[in-house]
Amino acid sequence: MLKIGGYEFSSRLLLGTGKYPDFDIQRKAVDVSGTEILTFSVRRMNIFEAGQPNFLENLDITKYTLLPNTAGAKTAEEAVRIAKLAKASGLCDMVKVEVIGCLKTLLPDPVETLKASEELVKEGFTVLPYTSDDVLLARRLEELGCHAIMPGASPIGSGQGIINPLNLSFIIEQCQVPVIVDAGIGTPSDAAIAMELGAAGVLLNTAVSGAKDPVKMAEAMKFSIEAGRLGFEAGRIPQKRYATASSPVEGMSFN
Amino acid sequence: MKLVVNGERVVVPNTVETVTELLRHFELNQKVIIVELNAEIVGKEKHAETLISFGDKIELVHFVGGG
Numbered sequence: 001m002l003k004i005g006g007y008e009f010s011s012r013l014l015l016g017t018g019k020y021p022d023f024d025i026q027r028k029a030v031d032v033s034g035t036e037i038l039t040f041s042v043r044r045m046n047i048f049e050a051g052q053p054n055f056l057e058n059l060d061i062t063k064y065t066l067l068p069n070t071a072g073a074k075t076a077e078e079a080v081r082i083a084k085l086a087k088a089s090g091l092c093d094m095v096k097v098e099v100i101g102c103l104k105t106l107l108p109d110p111v112e113t114l115k116a117s118e119e120l121v122k123e124g125f126t127v128l129p130y131t132s133d134d135v136l137l138a139r140r141l142e143e144l145g146c147h148a149i150m151p152g153a154s155p156i157g158s159g160q161g162i163i164n165p166l167n168l169s170f171i172i173e174q175c176q177v178p179v180i181v182d183a184g185i186g187t188p189s190d191a192a193i194a195m196e197l198g199a200a201g202v203l204l205n206t207a208v209s210g211a212k213d214p215v216k217m218a219e220a221m222k223f224s225i226e227a228g229r230l231g232f233e234a235g236r237i238p239q240k241r242y243a244t245a246s247s248p249v250e251g252m253s254f255n
Numbered sequence: 256m257k258l259v260v261n262g263e264r265v266v267v268p269n270t271v272e273t274v275t276e277l278l279r280h281f282e283l284n285q286k287v288i289i290v291e292l293n294a295e296i297v298g299k300e301k302h303a304e305t306l307i308s309f310g311d312k313i314e315l316v317h318f319v320g321g322g
Contacts, residue, residue: 016322026320041321042289044261044314050282055320071321085316088289088296156322183322205322 002201004178005126005147007065007094009036012195013225014067014180015218016040016205023058025214030059033218039067039096039203042082066092067128073099076115083120095120096150096182096203097129106156110137114144121145130182133167135174142175149175150203153194154184157206161190165197172198188217188224195228196236259312274302277313289316 002009015035020026030038038059046052068086073079076099083095097116101109108130114137117129126147131137133151141149151171154160161184162168172179178200185191185204194202202225211217256269258277271280274297278284290297291314297305307313 017320018322019320039322040318042316043319045283045286045288045317047260047263047265047281047283047315050286054286054317056287056318066318068318069321084296085289085291086318088298089287089318090299091287203322 002178004094004128007126009065009201011036011222011225012201012229013037013191013221014039014182014201014203015208016203017055018205018209020209020214023053023055026055026209027058029208029214029218030064032215032222033208034222036063036065037067037094038064039069039205041069041071042086043072061091065094067094067096068092069096069098069130070116071098071100073116074101074109074112075099076112076119079112079116080119080123083116083125084123087125093124094126094128097127107152108132110134114140117141117146118144128180133164133171135167135170138171138175138179142177146177148178148180148200150180150182152183153181153190156183157210158184159186159207159210160184161186162193162197165193168194168199169197188220191221192224192228192231195225196231198232201225256307256309258307258310261313261315272306274305274307277307278302278315281315283315287317290314291316 002012011034013035014037015033016039070079070082079099099109099112100106113129117127120127128148128150129141130150138149153162180201180203181194181199182203185207191202208214208217271277274290293312
């Protein structure tokens with residue numbers, strides 16, 4: 001079970017809802033992924049196009065725990081405001097704190113992320129900050145009372161996969177709260193590696209929504225995350241420099 | 256009545272007096288929507304009783320796809 005604050009989940013996949021080819025493909029991908037947590041963003045609506053369907057209307061949102069992000073925020077103040085707006089919907093009390101510090105890399109601003117997370121913990125939110133892969137920052141966020149830590153694997157939407165396994169493993173080893181690898185996942189094997197490192201979950205979006213067949217990729221991610229988790233729990237063999245025969249040496253001579 | 260909704264100057268009929276009526280005017284009453292009136296969030300339960308007046312700055316936000 002994945003426990004985040006007062007919530008419990010059997011799926012370890014957190015799925016984003018951005019950039020699917022259409023709502024029907026999105027619904028099918030969400031369904032087949034087995035996810036129980038959906039992320040989304042908060043935006044001004046176009047009041048002159050009120051008739052436009054919204055993605056929420058196409059999903060049975062009672063089946064999911066909703067995780068709004070604070071994407072678009074560049075400061076702690078903006079992130080807190082977006083989080084409060086999302087909570088005012090009455091649909092969620094979780095928030096993915098996302099304070100972007102650099103538009104080219106979309107890497108999080110650690111100082112503003114820390115400030116926003118502190119404020120939101122005090123306000124009673126279930127707080128999941130998207131952070132850089134710094135173990136000391138992760139520990140500080142945990143000390144503040146964050147309910148999960150979400151370090152990036154590589155830049156958002158880059159599909160570069162896990163470029164920092166050492167840093168991620170430091171965070172996983174040193175944090176008591178769940179560590180969810182967020183951003184940069186490209187392939188099922190990337191997700192499996194995150195889980196083999198001991199991550200409690202994986203948050204991804206573009207890897208599925210941008211795939212040639214998003215529904216099939218959603219299913220692949222589900223299996224890879226399950227496989228990676230099983231592999232982690234089973235405990236891998238140590239790596240060695242030289243070979244060790246798996247067949248017995250005894251009784252080899254048939255002469 | 257003149258208002259600023261989502262940064263745009265709009266004119267609504269004078270019969271629109273509350274947040275609920277404003278949402279109905281824009282045909283948003285069936286939507287998942289969050290209302291901010293002059294930078295203060297107006298909870299859903301307060302929509303019907305919250306009055307709007309000339310020059311108010313109103314933000315109407317909703318949820319969109321994101322990761």
